[in-house]
Amino acid sequence: MTRLTRADLDALPNYVPGRNVADLARELGIDEAIKLASNEVPFGPLPGVPEAIAEAVRSSHRYPDMGVAVLRDKLAERYGIDAERIVTGCGSVALAEHLAKATCLPGDEIVYAWRSFEAYPIIAAGVGATSVRVPNTGDHGHDLAAMAEAITDRTRLVIVCNPNNPTGTAVRKEELDRFLASVPSDVLVVLDEAYRELVTDPDVPDAIATYGDRHNVVVLRTMSKAWGLAGLRMGFLVAQPEVAAAIRKVLTPFSTSLVAQAAALAALTQEDEVKRRCALVVSERDRVTEALRKLSVPVPESQANFVWMPLGDKAAAFGAACEGRGVIVRAFQPDGVRVTIGTPEENDAFLAAAEHALDA
Numbered sequence: 001m002t003r004l005t006r007a008d009l010d011a012l013p014n015y016v017p018g019r020n021v022a023d024l025a026r027e028l029g030i031d032e033a034i035k036l037a038s039n040e041v042p043f044g045p046l047p048g049v050p051e052a053i054a055e056a057v058r059s060s061h062r063y064p065d066m067g068v069a070v071l072r073d074k075l076a077e078r079y080g081i082d083a084e085r086i087v088t089g090c091g092s093v094a095l096a097e098h099l100a101k102a103t104c105l106p107g108d109e110i111v112y113a114w115r116s117f118e119a120y121p122i123i124a125a126g127v128g129a130t131s132v133r134v135p136n137t138g139d140h141g142h143d144l145a146a147m148a149e150a151i152t153d154r155t156r157l158v159i160v161c162n163p164n165n166p167t168g169t170a171v172r173k174e175e176l177d178r179f180l181a182s183v184p185s186d187v188l189v190v191l192d193e194a195y196r197e198l199v200t201d202p203d204v205p206d207a208i209a210t211y212g213d214r215h216n217v218v219v220l221r222t223m224s225k226a227w228g229l230a231g232l233r234m235g236f237l238v239a240q241p242e243v244a245a246a247i248r249k250v251l252t253p254f255s256t257s258l259v260a261q262a263a264a265l266a267a268l269t270q271e272d273e274v275k276r277r278c279a280l281v282v283s284e285r286d287r288v289t290e291a292l293r294k295l296s297v298p299v300p301e302s303q304a305n306f307v308w309m310p311l312g313d314k315a316a317a318f319g320a321a322c323e324g325r326g327v328i329v330r331a332f333q334p335d336g337v338r339v340t341i342g343t344p345e346e347n348d349a350f351l352a353a354a355e356h357a358l359d360a
């Protein structure tokens with residue numbers, strides 16, 4: 001049959017979402033399975049968000065404001081920057097795609113750490129760019145010196161995931177300062193801070209506040225995690241006005257939905273509650289890390305809402321054993337397993353499953 005789509009996409013892995021809880025519960029014949037596989041914060045929508053959604057739905061026969069003016073103004077006020085520097089999108093992952101589209105032509109290079117967020121290779125391939133993967137250090141963090149070395153005259157984009165998904169490690173200000181000073185001024189550096197609100201190490205910089213004014217830095221943020229809007233898809237980026245304007249040209253029109261805009265506005269009024277929830281996640285993150293270390297798993301310090309178990313080629317078997325006990329985690333064979341921090345009860349169920357799986 002005549003081929004209708006690009007042959008190079010055959011080699012591209014599919015994005016793997018966390019497994020469906022209802023399917024697993026049915027398979028195991030249990031009431032409820034636990035999903036700790038998609039880095040969601042477990043406490044439900046923030047107060048006021050369901051009501052804002054219900055109200056917005058009444059206007060859902062209309063297109064949303066394509067300029068997202070009210071929400072961008074609120075974000076500008078919250079982060080202390082000009083609204084023209086903010087672009088919103090259908091999750092920050094869509095904005096990463098738009099960034100690749102706005103910077104890369106086929107054959108250009110995108111440098112990123114590996115292992116890191118599994119969408120990066122897909123985003124690079126989508127625009128025909130070459131992925132340049134720089135292996136993480138032995139401590140599972142970005143090797144920024146090697147990433148700087150990997151930049152060539154074909155490099156258009158370098159992505160630093162801070163904290164890194166899936167290892168939870170974070171790069172600190174001193175290293176980042178040195179790295180940014182070494183990147184050529186015509187290469188765009190994307191600082192992907194999807195988990196920023198969970199960072200507790202004071203030496204890990206807030207990139208909007210610290211590097212937002214640099215002309216070749218773009219900061220990606222999401223409202224999917226700490227702000228509890230994963231299902232509504234609302235991310236944003238902060239860039240210099242010319243870069244933001246170029247990205248707006250390649251945006252899918254109306255991709256920040258009417259409901260997402262209303263929900264984000266309601267969520268932004270709940271910052272104290274966001275902080276309270278993040279503190280709960282952080283205290284559970286420390287508890288789960290300690291418990292796993294007691295089981296002899298060398299879990300690196302996490303600055304996000306998940307922990308990394310460097311189990312090597314035992315990752316898939318560990319993941320399957322946890323699923324057998326009703327807990328879905330995310331195995332990345334042959335490197336390790338990422339476990340999202342859930343409620344204390346969910347984490348207890350996971351730790352019980354982990355003890356059993358590690359013994360097996």
Ligand SMILES: Cc1ncc(COP(=O)(O)O)c(C=O)c1O
Binds near residue numbers: 094117165192222
């Ligand atoms: C590092 C990183 N960046 C971006 C995203 C995408 O978030 P969203 O598209 O939901 O805003 C994720 C989600 O898992 C992530 O881990």
